[in-house]
Amino acid sequence: MNDKSKPISEMSFEEAMAALEQVVSRLESGNAALEDSIDLYTYGTELKAYCETKLRDAQAKIEKITVGADGQASGATPLDVE
């Protein structure tokens, strides 16, 4: 199962979502072996928790780059556009 080759914490939200979708449809199809299906379910709940965290943590953070003498970004300061 290629989804498991990558730790969940390294997945992008999109990857985790796709993996969860796959887990659900495999469980629903009833084709998974009984032993596998328990593992699958556990994996699915982990994916779900990860996706929920990703969604919940979404917060706007607006910063303005400050440019150093070399023309490169030297830092950032909060930007208030209103």
Next chain:
Amino acid sequence: MTTDGWGTTSSTGNAHEYTVSEISGALKRSVEDLFGNVRVRAELSGVKRAASGHVYFSLKDDKAVIDGVCWRGVASHLSFVPEDGLEVICTGKLTTYPARSKYQMVVEQMEPAGAGALMALLEERKKKLAAEGLFDPARKKPIPYLPSVIGVVTSPTGAVIRDILHRLGDRFPRHVLVWPVLVQGQGAAEQIANAIAGFNAIDGQGGLPRPDVLIVARGGGSIEDLWSFNEEIVVRAAADSAIPLISAVGHETDTTLIDYVSDLRAPTPTGAAEKAVPVRSELEATLYDLSKRLTLSKGRVIADRRDRLTALGRALPKPRDLLGLSSQKLDDLSDRLPRSLMAVVQTKTGRLNRLIGGLGTGQLRQGLQYRQERLKQQSARLQPAYARRLTILSDRLTAAGRMLDTLSYERVLDRGFAVVTNTNGDLVTVGASLQAGEQVQVRFKDTARAMIVGGAGTDNKPDQDGAPGMTASVSMQKDKKSTKTSGTKSVKKAGPKPAKDDGRQGRLL
């Protein structure tokens, strides 16, 4: 002018003697007075930007050249970047530079000579960059589905950044880094290109997170306003960006060169925000749906298996049933075995009987009967055919008899002719054979009379068979009043007929 050797100069009248500075100053005043405000249409060449910010160039047409300068204050507010080959209309004044015996135009306002000139320049540049493969679709990188950090290159003030941040907040709040730049005028292109390169230079180690996607944006404006985004330096920076880049310059109808090279073109800055992030509430709904199905499927995995086990157990047949079925089948077969043998015998017998039946006398008898039938038919047809033939022959005989009757010499006698015979009873056919005074027997229709032949016969050529000649003689004797010619005529008429008819009668019989 003449000289007389040592220092004496003969003056050329009362002309004023200028110093170089004086004459140069006078010239400068004249030029500046006379050309204090002029408009010049020219082609730019030798454009050079000094460190001071001033821009030096030549204005030329096909025959002449004037140096030009654009002081920093003016140059930084130009709506486009002056470059070689561009046709422009300059407004300003002419002035001189006395230290170098030069004059030049100080340009206070410069604009491209019509949009056509800019478009031509744009088209040419586009072709050049396309030839390098910068616009190749294969170069385009996919935009990440849900970026964690979004880098925005635009003006830090104004509607554009506000629109982008608003739309991002509505859909999916993210960490946004804004790289402030000028979006038009002098230096804008350099700043934009530097910002794109700067974002790419962030490696995420020095406290600043590296953006997952870039948005380069600007609001709507004239082609000159948007010109910075057509500059080669900007296009190349965008092409070199390792971070996927969304361009959103001007309105939907405006297309600048950065739009061709970007990985995704958004019609507006708001559109760029929409393409950068998905809608969080929709994702939450999808996740909720998936987790519900996950929970449901957990119980179902066990329940489904139990159900299937029960169903399979129920479907297992009982041993007695298995035996019973076989024994019933055996009974059935045992029953059918003798009967099937009988059926075979019956079939064979039937076939044999049919074959024997075919061998009987029936067919012979049938053949005979058929032939008898045909004989009878033929006989029946024979009788009428024979009768019909007889009738035909009899009818023909009757007709022939009637014809014979019609044509017999007696019928000729009816019509006034007579038959002459000599005393021997022989038929006289040749008149010349009769002697004068010879007695002949003349037979008429009703009776025969004896007659004596008169004088010599007259020659009667046409009647060579003789008999008519005789008849003619007789007729002459018989009808003495008729002239010779008339008599001959009458003979001629009647003569041939009996001979001819004789032939016909012969044929008939």
